[in-house]
Amino acid sequence: MKVVVLAGGVGGAKLADGIARTLPSEDVTIIVNTGDDFEHLGLTICPDLDTVMYRLAGVANDETGWGRAGESWRTIGEVAALGGPDWFKLGDLDLATHLTRTHLLGEGESLTAVTHHLCQKLGIQVSVLPMSNQPAPTKIQSGETLYDFQTWFVQEKWQPPVTQVVLPEDVRATRSVIRAFETADLVLIAPSNPFVSIDPILNVYPITALLEDLPKAVIAVSPIVGGQAVKGPAAKMMQELGLPHTSRTVAEYYGERIDGFVYDVQDAGSCDDLGVETCCLNTMMHNQADRLRLAQEILAFARDMLEH
Amino acid sequence: MKVVVLAGGVGGAKLADGIARTLPSEDVTIIVNTGDDFEHLGLTICPDLDTVMYRLAGVANDETGWGRAGESWRTIGEVAALGGPDWFKLGDLDLATHLTRTHLLGEGESLTAVTHHLCQKLGIQVSVLPMSNQPAPTKIQSGETLYDFQTWFVQEKWQPPVTQVVLPEDVRATRSVIRAFETADLVLIAPSNPFVSIDPILNVYPITALLEDLPKAVIAVSPIVGGQAVKGPAAKMMQELGLPHTSRTVAEYYGERIDGFVYDVQDAGSCDDLGVETCCLNTMMHNQADRLRLAQEILAFARDMLEH
Numbered sequence: 019m020k021v022v023v024l025a026g027g028v029g030g031a032k033l034a035d036g037i038a039r040t041l042p043s044e045d046v047t048i049i050v051n052t053g054d055d056f057e058h059l060g061l062t063i064c065p066d067l068d069t070v071m072y073r074l075a076g077v078a079n080d081e082t083g084w085g086r087a088g089e090s091w092r093t094i095g096e097v098a099a100l101g102g103p104d105w106f107k108l109g110d111l112d113l114a115t116h117l118t119r120t121h122l123l124g125e126g127e128s129l130t131a132v133t134h135h136l137c138q139k140l141g142i143q144v145s146v147l148p149m150s151n152q153p154a155p156t157k158i159q160s161g162e163t164l165y166d167f168q169t170w171f172v173q174e175k176w177q178p179p180v181t182q183v184v185l186p187e188d189v190r191a192t193r194s195v196i197r198a199f200e201t202a203d204l205v206l207i208a209p210s211n212p213f214v215s216i217d218p219i220l221n222v223y224p225i226t227a228l229l230e231d232l233p234k235a236v237i238a239v240s241p242i243v244g245g246q247a248v249k250g251p252a253a254k255m256m257q258e259l260g261l262p263h264t265s266r267t268v269a270e271y272y273g274e275r276i277d278g279f280v281y282d283v284q285d286a287g288s289c290d291d292l293g294v295e296t297c298c299l300n301t302m303m304h305n306q307a308d309r310l311r312l313a314q315e316i317l318a319f320a321r322d323m324l325e326h
Numbered sequence: 327m328k329v330v331v332l333a334g335g336v337g338g339a340k341l342a343d344g345i346a347r348t349l350p351s352e353d354v355t356i357i358v359n360t361g362d363d364f365e366h367l368g369l370t371i372c373p374d375l376d377t378v379m380y381r382l383a384g385v386a387n388d389e390t391g392w393g394r395a396g397e398s399w400r401t402i403g404e405v406a407a408l409g410g411p412d413w414f415k416l417g418d419l420d421l422a423t424h425l426t427r428t429h430l431l432g433e434g435e436s437l438t439a440v441t442h443h444l445c446q447k448l449g450i451q452v453s454v455l456p457m458s459n460q461p462a463p464t465k466i467q468s469g470e471t472l473y474d475f476q477t478w479f480v481q482e483k484w485q486p487p488v489t490q491v492v493l494p495e496d497v498r499a500t501r502s503v504i505r506a507f508e509t510a511d512l513v514l515i516a517p518s519n520p521f522v523s524i525d526p527i528l529n530v531y532p533i534t535a536l537l538e539d540l541p542k543a544v545i546a547v548s549p550i551v552g553g554q555a556v557k558g559p560a561a562k563m564m565q566e567l568g569l570p571h572t573s574r575t576v577a578e579y580y581g582e583r584i585d586g587f588v589y590d591v592q593d594a595g596s597c598d599d600l601g602v603e604t605c606c607l608n609t610m611m612h613n614q615a616d617r618l619r620l621a622q623e624i625l626a627f628a629r630d631m632l633e634h
Contacts, residue, residue, distance in 0.1 A: 110418055
């Protein structure tokens with residue numbers, strides 16, 4: 019079974035890791051949101067790609083979910099002392115990723131090629147693809163203010179209420195991304211924020227059309243558990259956008275784009291009559307055993323769907 | 327006595343420090359070579375400015391002469407692990423300078439304003455000025471190959487023989503640099519490499535004309551001691567350019583641009599009949615006491631010249 023995972027940051031990285039440790043590496047492609055990439059201190063920073071890579075490489079920081087294990091903060095501490103901006107916490111090890119990426123992009127390599135290079139150096143065997151080689155910045159409209167994504171997300175700690183998520187026009191998928199959809203049996207939408215992690219991927223032309231036409235099954239995993247986001251602003255955004263902050267809302271939001279929906283046992287029964295196959299699982303991933311178990315259970319659900 | 331010091335890297339920084347600790351800070355301006363600045367890993371790096379700033383701030387690495395004391399190398403080690411270029415040794419503390427500078431330049435500030443900002447944060451009270459706000463890259467012709475300066479200097483360890491130093495055209499001094507010359511009683515050419523540290527400054531329009539017209543005295547300090555460069559490629563370059571590698575050659579090279587010449591006691595007597603005032607001193611600066619002593623002795627020589 020060839021699987022494509024659409025992933026944003028922390029939750030997406032965890033499920034991607036479970037899938038990567040369950041299936042043969044040649045059968046797994048992780049397509050990652052780059053809508054929250056930005057230029058900062060001269061560097062090209064790709065937070066979701068990094069979170070996915072660090073998790074898959076086994077060097078992720080388990081406490082924060084982002085950044086690297088055993089991280090230190092000497093450089094960013096000195097940036098603060100020199101009156102530079104330190105609101106985006108760049109660790110000393112993490113910085114090496116941004117410096118190397120920025121260097122390779124400056125040499126004319128594509129983001130896809132640079133990501134491949136970094137994955138090889140980090141010992142990652144599954145395929146990790148940015149959704150596009152083009153910049154595709156997500157912006158957040160809050161009342162009169164249009165925020166750059168990281169300004170809203172990190173600097174403002176996602177507190178300004180979201181009026182609208184503004185996605186760019188005319189972003190195109192890479193050939194590698196299109197090829198991954200063409201050969202996929204299953205597309206898994208990871209338990210990432212639907213509005214700022216998954217929608218930016220679906221917004222890339224022609225991913226929505228490919229999703230509709232090609233894979234035998236599309237299954238989304240709810241990032242909402244017991245009415246709360248496991249991490250990040252998903253539930254808060256739903257409220258601000260006038261939606262109930264429930265798993266059911268997530269399933270309805272994806273609508274006809276999905277064939278199956280996985281949601282947490284805490285919400286058992288709430289998604290029964292949606293017209294898609296549903297599967298109620300313990301979706302919390304506290305450690306690697308959880309990630310493996312959830313991946314295996316989701317793949318069992320998928321196999322069942324594909325066989326019937 | 328208002329003093330302008332023209333400085334390159336290590337030797338220039340040391341003499342600048344001695345002068346800065348001897349005179350009232352409002353009387354001292356250090357004009358620094360930016361010909362070896364370069365873009366690397368996405369960052370704007372100004373090696374001579376940094377060497378001067380770190381020395382004046384008392385945070386310089388005394389062993390290497392460049393970089394910061396108490397430096398660590400976590401990020402650049404990881405860059406190497408990720409297959410990025412690590413030939414330019416960027417320490418964790420040093421990186422903070424490049425990140426902050428690159429950020430501020432990206433905000434539209436001039437290199438002069440950014441340098442002023444960094445100096446303030448580092449507690450430096452004398453004025454430190456880049457020779458220009460424009461990029462002014464020095465290049466090294468070696469036979470058929472034209473090297474970027476840092477490629478030749480650091481990556482190739484200044485081994486490819488120098489056929490010619492190639493300086494850019496149409497680089498203009500800043501208003502702050504011009505004002506410093508206008509009010510200077512004395513211009514001191516630090517014991518820096520004449521070809522790749524001082525010539526790039528003299529090449530900036532209209533610095534050579536200002537030097538000729540304005541200050542009451544121009545004194546150069548020889549970077550050659552006993553036929554060797556105290557540090558770096560000056561002596562090797564002289565050989566390759568067909569010049570005797572002596573202090574006398576340095577004085578002759580500056581020619582009519584200088585009124586006085588300071589050279590080392592090891593070379594006593596070798597520069598007597600040059601038609602400029604000369605002063606034979608112990609020019610080696612192993613520590614702060616040496617820097618202070620040499621600065622005081624040079625200033626005494628200058629005062630003597632100015633009074634007669």
